[in-house]
Amino acid sequence: MKEHTQKRMDEFYKDKKELKEIEQKKGLKKYKVIDIRLKGTNKTEKVNHEGKEHGRMQVLKGNCIDPVRGCPSYANPEKPMCPWDCYSEEAVRRYKIDFGKPISMKLKERLLVKDMIGTQSDWIRIGVDGAPSWNWELTVRCAELVNLVQKVPVIITRMWRTITMKQLQRLIDIGTIIHITVSAADREEILERNLEIAKDINIMGGKVVLRIVTFAYRPGDCREKKQEKMMYQEEIPVLEQPGRLMRVTENTKRKNSLWVEIVHIAGGGGSPERYYLRELHKNLPKNKVRTFYSRNKEMMCSCSSCAKIKEKNGIRIKSVADISRFFDEIDYMYDSREHFVNSHSDEREQIQKENVDMIVKRLEAEERNAERLNIAHNLGEDISFYKKWRASLEGLSHKRKES
């Protein structure tokens, strides 16, 4: 590893250690042992059990179970085994629970079966807020119960503990889909071991998916090649999971700085230097956006995030040079993501005001505008999605009218 990279790594781990120490002083609790129940998250369910929209609390229903809560990756804050911030760790930190001490939960088979029979989903995810590999026997039993209610078990794991051949065979026999998370940023021994296990499962006839946490490495970084090799091999199906920032507000910059550090080590982030082009509903590389706005200055975004950049740097968009300055000043780790969130929120508001026919008409107008601006040619961007979106919405509108 290059010296400067090692140094940044050391700083990253030092930062983590400090944070952990601060938290320990606050007094972290152990996880309570509770029954393994079916649950959702704010990604799987739109409302929590109190009916609140997009609540951050865990919600009942859903299609997830956690045989184990907590993960050993954070047992040693000096060297966490996942070299990125973990959404699950971040979530439990708010409840002052020691994520680094995984605890097996209590399995009441009848209760769990009853929960699962009641869900419409035909698959169940095992492993959300913890490492299922911490207790393979318990995890395998949970998977067998999933199979008993004729659903497909899907385990998401980093394989921290070794699974025995017998346990693996039991999972394969019931058609479990095993997602193994890997990343080119992993320590060599962890990555090699997990790739080997994935190959073994494949050879044994099991269903395995490589869940690859990707970063935009600096060109020439050996991890870039490693990542590409994993992404484009054809032996095992791949699911890309771009490394991402969890928050973008001012108040959380300090915490994010840990994450930003690792992103800087890797050289930029999952989607490097992109900006959401509202006119196309797409996140595009900054060069393309610069080109677009250089020709269409009057269309520059004026959301609160973009307005802030202009105000802070005294930029008034009058010339192509102003556009360039604006894009030079953007912090793609924060500002661009804030702009993205603002844009999505505006789009959501807009859609809520319209009925289906109005949305179709608006999309027609947007498509005509994209054609007028010759986006397909000037930016090399495909705009056929407008037709697909319209076709789906028109189908929906017909169905509604018929019923």
Ligand code: SF4
């Ligand atoms: S293995 Fe999963 S749960 Fe554990 S730290 Fe890594 S991402 Fe988080």
